[in-house]
Structure formats: structure tokens, C-alpha cells
Amino acid sequence: MPSASPQLAPANEAPERAPASARARAYAGFALRAGLGLAVVGILLWRYDLRTIAGAFRREQPIYFLAAFGIYLSGLLIASFRWQLLARLVGIVDSYLRFLRYFLIGSFTNLFVPGLIGGDAARAIYIGRRHHQIAAAIASVAADRGTGIIALFWLAGIAAIPMARVLPRSLLMTTIAVGTVTIAGFLCAPLLNRFLAASARARLKAIGATLAPYLGRPASLLPAIGLSLILQTDLAIAQWMLAVGLGLVTPLRVFLLCMPIANAFASIPITLNGLGLREATYLVMLGMAGVQHGDAVALGLLWFTATALAGLTGIVPFLMTGTPTVGRETEAVSAGG
Numbered sequence: 001m002p003s004a005s006p007q008l009a010p011a012n013e014a015p016e017r018a019p020a021s022a023r024a025r026a027y028a029g030f031a032l033r034a035g036l037g038l039a040v041v042g043i044l045l046w047r048y049d050l051r052t053i054a055g056a057f058r059r060e061q062p063i064y065f066l067a068a069f070g071i072y073l074s075g076l077l078i079a080s081f082r083w084q085l086l087a088r089l090v091g092i093v094d095s096y097l098r099f100l101r102y103f104l105i106g107s108f109t110n111l112f113v114p115g116l117i118g119g120d121a122a123r124a125i126y127i128g129r130r131h132h133q134i135a136a137a138i139a140s141v142a143a144d145r146g147t148g149i150i151a152l153f154w155l156a157g158i159a160a161i162p163m164a165r166v167l168p169r170s171l172l173m174t175t176i177a178v179g180t181v182t183i184a185g186f187l188c189a190p191l192l193n194r195f196l197a198a199s200a201r202a203r204l205k206a207i208g209a210t211l212a213p214y215l216g217r218p219a220s221l222l223p224a225i226g227l228s229l230i231l232q233t234d235l236a237i238a239q240w241m242l243a244v245g246l247g248l249v250t251p252l253r254v255f256l257l258c259m260p261i262a263n264a265f266a267s268i269p270i271t272l273n274g275l276g277l278r279e280a281t282y283l284v285m286l287g288m289a290g291v292q293h294g295d296a297v298a299l300g301l302l303w304f305t306a307t308a309l310a311g312l313t314g315i316v317p318f319l320m321t322g323t324p325t326v327g328r329e330t331e332a333v334s335a336g337g
Contacts, residue, residue, distance in 0.1 A: 056246055056298035064245025069306045071238035075231050076310065079103060082227040087140035089213040089220055092131050101317040102126045108314025120145060139210045147221055151228030152260040153182045159256035189218040235259055242302050250289060258285040278304065
């Protein structure tokens with residue numbers, strides 16, 4: 001018997017309306033995140049001379065900015081494929097183009113739409129409602145984010161080793177230690193899986209059952225982690241291209257170290273898309289590599305601009321894609337189902 005296909009609401013039909021108080025909190029939270037990020041950037045511009053930073057912006061050669069933008073877009077293609085592989089492990093099978101569409105929608109949502117949910121939650125809802133597997137969809141997005149974070153720390157640890165002579169010992173040891181801890185956590189995932197399965201609490205047991213394909217067989221995550229390492233290297237190259245466009249002579253290996261650490265700080269959800277946090281991290285990390293403060297701040301702002309423009313591309317699928325509605329069907333859509 002073929003599986004029932006989920007229905008899609010028309011593109012112009014709004015999903016369930018949130019209560020007025022929830023919408024007010026959503027807008028207030030969005031404004032707070034944006035305001036905090038702008039405040040940090042404002043302090044940096046004031047402290048390190050707006051004219052110097054503006055001059056660095058003018059130095060950026062458009063061809064290098066466009067190259068960095070294109071490399072970042074290629075990273076979105078890699079990230080969508082990684083998510084598709086991870087979703088398949090929990091029984092969600094769909095076309096690559098659909099995962100790409102929902103990933104772009106998540107990027108757009110995360111940047112420009114105030115709400116109670118971020119981009120990760122948005123794409124989990126889209127794919128989860130389509131397949132009537134919300135829990136599995138959330139698990140796939142969590143695994144997608146988790147493998148990305150693991151790759152961040154592993155890449156930073158690998159990049160730190162050949163720079164041992166020039167890095168402060170505290171930074172070197174911390175970076176290597178964090179990478180080692182994430183490796184240990186990865187290897188101990190089956191123990192966590194057994195703990196959750198044996199838990200007397202129904203909620204923990206349910207979480208464990210959903211995450212079992214990942215925690216019980218961590219080796220199945222290696223392809224996704226490999227893609228994450230490629231993705232993070234791709235992003236480091238994009239930021240290095242921006243630096244070349246500014247006329248900076250900074251080795252690529254510096255960005256292989258600095259970019260994961262900056263992205264880890266930027267992923268803390270207290271500002272809009274890491275605005276301010278990334279620039280402050282660049283100021284410290286690139287400063288150790290001899291980059292002038294104004295250039296470091298300008299580089300962070302150029303990267304924010306490139307990622308924001310890339311996120312804006314998600315407006316097309318966002319407007320053209322209906323929100324999947326929950327029907328009575330309980331079977332997931334599967335290939336050839």
C-alpha cells in the first residue's frame with residue numbers, strides 16, 4: 001500500500017498563529033539579539049577608529065569578496081548533503097533538493113525572521129511535518145549541528161599543532177584539550193546510549209530511542225564528520241580570500257585555526273548571527289597573528305555581510321514553499337513507498 005503524501009499549505013497561507021504574547025516575546029528577543037550585536041560592533045568601531053575600519057572596507061577587492069561569497073554558497077550545498085545523510089539514519093528519506101530547500105529556508109529564518117524558533121528548529125519542523133516524524137527530524141538537525149561542532153574543534157586542534165611555536169601556550173593547550181575531549185566524547189557515545197536506554201525516566205528513554213542510530217553507532221557519523229571537516233576548511237578558505245582582498249598577507253593555516261574558534265563563539269545564540277562575537281574573536285585571534293585591529297574588525301564585518309547575503313538567498317524557497325501540515329497519516333514518506 002503506498003504511503004500517503006503529506007499536504008502542503010499554500011505559500012501564502014500562514015501556519016498556526018502564535019498568541020500575541022508569544023509574538024511580542026519573539027520580537028523582543030530578536031530586537032535584543034540584534035541590539036546586543038550592534039552594541040558590540042559599535043564599541044569596536046569606536047575603540048579602533050571607524051575611519052580606519054571604513055578604509056579597510058574600501059580596500060576590499062570585489063573579485064575576492066565575490067569569490068568568498070561563492071565559496072560560502074558551496075558550503076551550504078555541502079551542509080545540506082550532510083543533513084540528508086544524517087536524516088537517512090533516522091528513517092527520513094527525501095530528495096537532496098528538498099533538503100537544500102529547507103536548509104536555505106533555515107538560513108533565511110535564522111537571519112531575518114524574528115520568532116520563537118531559530119533556523120535549525122525551522123528546518124526540523126519543515127522536514128518533520130512533511131514526514132510526520134518530528135522527533136526524528138529534531139534528532140537529525142541536532143546531529144547535524146553536533147557533527148559540525150565536533151569538526152570545528154577537531155580542525156582547530158589539528159591546525160594548532162603546527163603553530164605550537166607561535167601560539168601562547170594557554171591557547172595551544174586549551175585548543176588541543178578541547179579537541180581531545182570531543183574525541184573522547186565521540187568514542188563514549190555508546191555508553192551514553194546504553195545509559196539513556198536503561199533510564200527509568202520515560203522522557204530520557206524516549207530521547208535515547210530517537211538518538212540511538214547516532215549514539216549507538218558513532219561510526220555511522222564519520223561520513224558526516226568528514227563532510228563537516230571539508231565544510232569548515234571551505235569556510236576558512238573563504239575568509240582567507242577576504243583577507244587577501246584586503247591586502248593582508250596572512251597564511252591560510254591561521255584561518256584554519258581562528259575560523260573554528262570564531263565560529264564556535266559566534267554560534268552562541270545571544271546576538272544576531274554571531275554579530276559582534278565573531279568580530280571580537282577575530283580581534284583577539286588574528287591580533288596574535290599580527291593582523292591590525294582595524295583590519296581584523298573589518299574582516300569580521302565583511303564575513304558577516306557575505307553570510308547575511310547568502311542567507312538572503314533563502315527568501316525564494318521561503319516564499320515559494322508551503323508549510324507542511326500535520327495530517328492523519330502516520331507513515332513516513334519513503335522512496336518507492
